[in-house]
Amino acid sequence: MLSVERYLALATCVLALGGLTTACSSDQPEQKGPVGPVPQGLDRFYGQALDWGECEPYATSGTARSAFGAEGLECARLSVPLDYTEPDGTTISLGLLRHEATGDDRIGSLLVNPGGPGASGMMSAASMAGPTADTEIGQRFDLVGFDPRGIGASEPAIECLTDEERDADRADDIEYDGSSRSVQAVEQQQREFAAKCAQRTEHGKDMLAHLGTREVVQDMDVLRSVLGDRKLNYLGYSYGTRIGYTYAERFPGNVRSLVLDGALDPEQDTVESLVSQGEGFGASFEEFATWCQEQSDCPLSGNPTTAYQDLVRPLLDDPVDVGDRVLSYDDATTGTVQALYSERMWPQLKTGLTELSQGTGSTLMALADMYNQRDSSGGYANTQDAFVAIRCIDDPPVEDKTKIRRAQRRYAEVAPFLDPGTRPSAARDACAFWPVEHTSEPHLPDVDGVPPALVVSTTNDPATPYQAGVQLAEAMNGRLLTFEGDQHTVFLQGNQCVDQVGARYLIDGTLPQEGKRCT
Template sequence: MATSALLVASLAACTTTGKATPPAPTTESHPPSGPVPAGLERFYGQSLTWADCAPYATSEDARSAFQAKDIQCARLTVPLDYAKPAGDTVTLGLLRHKATDAGARIGSLVVNPGGPGASGMVAAAGLIKPATGTGLAKRFDLVGFDPRGIGASRPAIHCLTDAERDADRADDSETDGSPAGVQKQEAQEKDFAAKCAQRTEDGTAMLANVGTRDVVKDLDVLRSVLGDEKLTYLGYSYGTRIGSAYAEAFPKNVRAMILDGAVDPDQDAVESLVAQGQGFGTAFTQFAQWCAAQQDCALGRDAAGAVKAFQDLVRPLIDFPVPVGDGRKLSYEDATTGVIQALYQESLWDTLNTGLNELKRQRGATLEKLADIYNERDSDGRYGTTQDAFTAIRCVDDPRVTDPAVILKAQQEYVKVAPFLDDGRPASAARDACAFWPVPNTSEPHVPNVEGLAKTLVISTTNDPATPYQAGVNLAKGLKGALLTFEGTQHTVFLQGVKCVDQAGVDYLVDGTVPPEGTRCSGQ
C-alpha cells in the first residue's frame, strides 16, 4: 500500500525513447566481504552474471522501467531456509546502474521501495535520473533488488488469478458487518490463504520464509557479493522496516542508511491500521481544502462539507456500481482505492477531482484507472504480484489478530480518524487472511537493539498519508539516528525534486554528514 506514489514517480522518470542496446553479459566475482556467518560461505562469495534486463520483466511497469539506459540485471542465489543452508535455494532479481565516475566511486547504494511486495528493480531504474541530477550516480552503483517471492525473484508468491483479482475488486461484501456477511468474508479470506499455499511454488516452505527476518539475511549476502564491506542502503516506506531490521541483525555492517516514510518499529498491526487511517484522513482534509478553492471542485466549495459530499457520491456504488467498459464496473472498493492512490501525492489531486466529477455523471473510468495503478493491473488485464506478496509478508511479519472484539474496535476507530472511508454500514469484525495463514509469524514489531550502528538518517513528512510523521520520529529515536522533517503532503520525498531534502540526503550518503537537529525542509 505504501509504495504507489514512489512507483508512479519512478516509472515516469525512467521511461526512455527507444530501446537501449542490451549489454554484453559479464561475470563478476569478489571474495566474501565483511563477516560471513558459518555455513554461508558459498553464498557470500558467489559470482554474478550481469546481462540484459529485458528477460527479468514480469509486468508492464517492469518492461517500461527496464528500457532505461546503462542498466544490467543478474540473479543472486540464497538459501530458502537459512536454518538449512545446504537445502533448497531461491533466487533474487537484481538491477544495477554502475557509478559513472569510477575514480570517485564509493560503493553500491542498495534500494528498496517497500510495499511490502514492490519491485526494487523497478524502483532503482526509476531513480537513475534523479540520482544523476543530484550527483549520486557518479559516486554509487545504484542497485535494486526484488526481495524473495517478489517480481523477478523465483519462486514468486502467487495467490489469485487475474480473473479472481477482478472479481475480488468488484465484490463489496466487506461492507456487510452482519453475521452472514462476516461468515462470507472469512470464507473468502480462508480461501485466499489456501490458494497462496497451493499456487506458490514450494508452498508453505516458501511462505514460511518470505518475511523481513529472511530478507535482511538476503540483503547481507547481497552486500558481500557486491564487494561492499559495509552496506549503504536507501529504504522507502516498508523498506524502512527492512532497514531497521537489518540494522538490528547486522549493526556493524552498516555504512549509511536513509529510511524515508518510516514504518513505526514498535507498532502492532492494529495500531498501524488506525495510524494509517489517520494519515489518510489528514490527507483527505488537505485535498478537500485544495479542492474547495477550485471552480470545478466535485465536493463543493465548502471544505467542511467535503466528507459528506464524498460519502454521498461513493456510497451508492455498494449497491449500484458504475459501468466503465470492457464488462467492468466501478465498485465502492475500487472508488475508495482510487482515491487512496491519488492521496499519496499532491500531483494527483487534479486527476482525483476529475474522477470525482466524472462519478457525479455516472462515469468511473478515471477512478478505476487510479485503482488499477494501485493494484498493478496493466492494460491487458494482467496483475503484478504486489498485492499477493503484500499479504504474505505482512502475515509472517506480524502476530495474527483473531479476537473479533479487537478487530471490530479497530475498524470503528479507523473510520473515526478517516471518516471519508465510512461506508455508512455497521463495521465488520471479520478476520483477515492472516488469521488463517498456514504458517506462523517469524517477526513481531519492537524497538530494535542497534548497539554499534553507524548514524542513520530518517526522513519523515508532516502529512504523509501512509506512514504518519510520528512513525519517523519514533524510528529515528529507536535507531538513535538523525531526523530530517519535510513539511508537505505526500508519501516519501528523497530524490523527488525537493532540493533541501535531496542535498541533505546526498551529503549524508557521500560523507556521513547528518543535518543539524531540528532541520526542516519545505517546498521544492
C-alpha cells in the first residue's frame, strides 16, 4: 500500500439553455487588481484582468460538463509564470470557477481546494455552490475553486499514462509479490512511469520541477490579488490543508482566515504519513464491519478481517471478470477504501462484498472507478498522475529498502484487512526515479503573525488521523474543532454544528471555545 478568485465589467448576463441558467460575462474583462503587496517583477500577473464566461468549455470529462452547467457558475483563466524566478519566461494558465455572493454585504472571495493532491478545485466549488448559495457563507463570499497547476482544466495538464495504460496498470497485481524478480519488475514500471510523465507533459521536466505546493501558494497569492482581495480567505481539505499552512508561512501578512479540515501532519515524512493513514483506514474498517454484522446479510461473518481477506486475496491469482475488464485485488481494495471515506457509502460496500462472495465484482469496480475518476466512457481525469507528480516534487523520495519493508509490515499491522498475505516488497516507487529534485521538506510551519486558523478534525477520519489535526492546530496557533464521526472532512457537508462554527469564524473571526466538539 506504499505504492497512497467586476467592477470594470459593467454587467453580468444570464443565458437560458435547456432549462438551465448559466452565468456569463460581458465582453469586457474584469480587473480588480493589483491589490495588496506585489512581489518584484510580477506586476502584470497581479494586475491582470479575468474574462469570466461559461464553464462548459473548461470541462475535461462528462462529470465536469454536468457539474459546470449548473446555475450561477462562471469560469476564467489565470495566467501565472511557470517559474517564478523567471517571470518573463514561459507562462501557464489555471482554470477558475466562481459562484458570486448572493447577498449585498459581500466580504470577499473564499478560495477552496479539495486536496488530493491532484483533485479539482473547480469541481469542488461547482458541487458546493448550490448547497451553500443561501447560507451565510454563500451570501457573504464569492465561492472560488481553482485547479492547481497541472490539474484538471489548468494548462498544461500533467500527462503520464494513457487511459488504456491506466486500465492495464490497475489490472496488474505484480506489486504484491515480494520476490526479487517482482521488485525489479515493479521498479522498472515505476521508472518508466516517471519517464512518461516527463516525456508526455508539455514543458517536460520544467513543468514537473515547478508543480509543487511551493508554486501553488504563489499562484494562490496572484489569484488573491486578481480577485480584488487584500487578504486571503481559504478553505482547504486534506492535502489542501498543506496548501493553506504553506501559504500562511510564505505570505503571513496576506491571510485573513484559514479553515483547514482533515489535516495532514506537517512533520511526517511520506512513509510515516502513509502508515498513519493506514491506521485510520484500519479503524474505519472495524467500524464498518461492526455496522455490517448488525445486518442480517453481512458477508463478513465471524472475524471480519479474516472474512474480508478470504474474499479479496483470491483476486491476486484469479481476478473476476467485469464486462471486458477484470476486478483485481488492487481494484477491490481500492473500492473498499473509497467506501470507507464516508459511512454513507457503507451500504454500497456491503453490496460489493456480497457480490464478490457470489463471484461478481461490478459494485467494487464502480467504487474503484470513482476513486480513480474513470468515467463511463473509459476516460480518466489526470488526478492519479498529478497525485504522484506532486507528491514526488513535494517530498524527499524513500530510497531505504529496509524502511520500505518495515513500513509495509507496520501498515499490515494497523490495517490488517489490507494485508495481501504476501511477503513485504522492497520496491521503490516512482519518486525514487523522478527526473527532478524535490522542492520541500516536512517541517512545522513558521506562522508567527498569522491570524489563528480554524482546524477541523474528525475522530474517525479514515484518511487523515484525528491527532494530525490536534498537532496542526497547535502549530498554527489556532483552534481545534472536533467532529465525532466516521468520514473524511466535514465542513459545509451538512453538519449544522460544524457549519455554524466555521461560518462564524469566516465571517467575523470568532473562534470556538477550547474543546468544542460537534456530533
